[in-house]
Amino acid sequence: MNPLLCGLAANPALPPELVDRLIALAAAAPRPSDLSDPTGFLADVLVWHLSERADLGPAQVAALAALDEDTPARLARGGHLGAADVDPDVWPLAALALLDEGRGLPEWARRFAVDPDPSLRWQLASCPGLPADVEDALAADPDHEVAAELALWTTSSAVAARLARHPHAEVRQAVACNEAAPPAALAALLSGDGLPPAHSCLVCDGREIPFLHDPHCPDADCVLPAGAACDGTHGSTVHGTWGRALANPATPPEAVAAFADHPSVLLRWAVAEHPGLPAEVYTRLAGDPDSRIRASVARNPGSGPEVSRVLAADHDVEVRRAVAHHPRVPFDVLERLTPTTRLGQEPLPRISAATPEELAQGAASANARVRMLVAHRHDLPPELRDRLAADPDASVAKAVAPHPGLSPERLRAMVALHGQQVLARVAANPEAPGDLLAEVARHDPPARRALREIASHPHATAEALLPCLAGGRSRVSAAAHPALPAAVVVGLLDDPDPDVVEAAAGNPSLPPAVMAQHIT
Template identity: 85%
Template sequence: MNRLLCGLAANPALPPELVDRLIALAAAGPEPSAPSDPAGLPADCLADLLVRHLSERSDLRPAQVAALAALDEDTPALLARDGHLGAADVDPAVWPLAALALLDEGRGLPEWARRFAADPDPSLRRQLASCPGLPADVEDALAADADPEVAAELAWWTTSAPVAARLARHPHAEVRQAVAGNEAVPPAALAALLTGHGLPPALSCLVCDSREIPFTHDPHCQDVDCALPPGAACDGAHGSTVQVTWARALSNPAAPPEAVAGFAEDSSVWLRLAVAEHPGLPAEVYARLAGDPVPGIRACVARNPGTGPEVSRRLAADPDVEVRRAVAHHPRTPFDVLGRLTPTTRLGPHPLPPVCAATPEELAAGAASADARVRMLVAHRHDLPPELRDRLAADPDASVAKAVAPHPGLAPERLRAMVALHGQQVIARVAANPDAPGDLLAELARHEPPARRALREIASHPNATAEALLPCLADGRARVRAAAHPALPAGIVVGLLDDPDPEVVEAAAGNPSLPPAVMAQRVP
């Protein structure tokens, strides 16, 4: 097995007879002493990659699907998820993982769910428990499963409020911990998990199931077979599991605000963080948490969708940069607050939610700001009115022009003008513009000195021509992308099949412009 064969397996132009030959190679498997790939991938990983690429092909014939499905027990599940196998093709007794994959995709049969719910293999029951749309009797059976990990998996995924409420009272603390984060749990059940009122105590947890208590797990445990999380502890009250249960319930949007608010001043930073994540609390609770001494909690409040503009304005002056950055990414932060943040906070290259929510008047005012950093924030929004977009494209500040350069709809002459004005500072972003024509991309690829980031954009640009792609081969990272580009001349692609970089080889082998005769020569 090698990267060339993996690339060919993904090549959409690979002839059917070569697909057959690759399937035969996959069936033979790697030699026991086969060397690793030059990039470090073991031979068995390459074999798995070959099978995955073959399974993902959209042009597989029925006989090819059958041949792949016969390789091992895992491949039928890949084929099922990729749409090559349906319910009529799968016997759950022969291909249980494929049947479970179809159930997970919503394409399985109800009788399969009942079969797996009674299967003696708990790993199959756990996989079943995560599948959506299970019949009510199957969910009832899984909720009562003797293996708490099966019930816990159902607790994560069920959308049935009665089942979720039942699992919140489960005697095993691990199941309660899982269900605490499920938004299908009725508010009263979540309140009970937080307060303990009306809830019988849990009888066991994963710690006391496997250790003599009292026990605290060493955070630096060296036992490779130990499955307990670091710091797990139980003295009979299942302490660490209960703490996680509280944290998940506190951040669950379905939890009653009054039950959550009671933890806003808890001594545990972890639990206050969870409170700060809850989106439905009274404004005074967020205001109180906005003054918490822990910056991470204040940042959590700043990100919380339930936080109002008043708190956002207050946190915009926070001494911690991550708190201020979180304010800038909050959708309800007033647009004018961004102007207060730009002098002290780097806000990233993507459109901020307040900019995306800004009114036309606010956008126009921002584009006319004397502060280039504010104009840059507006320029990152790529659905601006054409006249505003074009004005920003002509901005004398390179950071503004760089932000607007990838904006769809910019005319080639405007893109060239930006490069003429700002040069190297904007070339990569101009190259990323989806409307950049091939001749402009070729000009950018020949720019001196070379703009390496621009070469990487050009190498994967759908409008790139052969003239634009050839200079990209000089850059290590762009070379991989260019090797896969269908506009690269076939002769160049063939030469790249012997490149010393295995990633380049795989990319070239997957290039649909590779001549079929060459493909045939390279498949044993």
């Protein structure tokens, strides 16, 4: 198989009879004997593209489902197969896919809960809405990996509390991630109070203890993480359980706060991420010697303005940038940060939550960087949006340029005033008209970033798209654009770049006669 056929398989304009031909080609192709078999791999990619089509008929679905054991599951997730079409004994993966999407039958869940294949029980354990008796069976599963998967996904607080007492430490670690676990169980996983000792962990399951895993382990099949260790107390797994419980927002704040001075940087980092701690804990962590912890405190919604003011003067730029991403950082602190900190091109949480009065105040600031922060918000009142579009500072105009609602005249005025500096952002405006995009595409020197925006813009015309084919990353998107002339698309089928070939083959403007020539 080749990129051209894969592109054709995804082409929404491919006629049904040509879909049939591609399915026949996929059926005749050799299946991969191993992961290094490129012929089989490309055949699998072709089948994947075909099964993702929205226009498959019943006979085509049946033909694809017969190709291998994985495709029925993909067809089920895509809505091509329902419960009435699937026999769980024939297509177990498809049945599990339907259960995972809430479209399976309860009796299937009971059937898989006792299946001798642990991989099927493991997949079942992550499905939502399982009957209570099925969850009980999975919680008692002899394979701890099945119980651990249930521990991650169950929404039953009673089941999570039961699994927090599981004899295998890996299952307890999974419970620590689950926000449905009762707060008392999460606190117990941190303190150990009231929990019986775990009997085993991933380390002592297969190693004589005491054991410390070599971080440079030469065994290619080894699944233990670096630093895994057990001396009978399941040390590394317990440490991992603490980290996950500390990061769980359902864990009681008082239990989390007890780890604020722990010698482990990773555990203090997890504490700093928790949103419900007492103010004095955030204040203490704001002075931590590790900048990652200070940055976590700086962006944590639970820390207050006093912490923001302190950390806005931090010597580490990532900490200062984190302050700017706090959802309630004071506006004056943001203003202090703008001269020394790059704050990105997305609206900051504080700007997104700003009141109309705050937005108007920011837009009127003498500081162009503050006006730029406001301009990044793309749901501004029209009068404020238009005022910022006419701003004499290019950084402000650049920020507001993709704002929906800007008229073509205002976009042209921005280009006339600021030129190359705003071209890419103007081209990203969803309402930019085709003739303006063509003007931007012809700009000399070429604006490469603008061409990338134009190549996928829904209003791009053929005149705008042709310059996008000259080179660079815009070529693939332009080759797939339906406004590209059919003759040009046909010519791209011989392009040396396989990504361009696949994109052109998937272009719906490709003539059906040409499609047919390449499916033999």
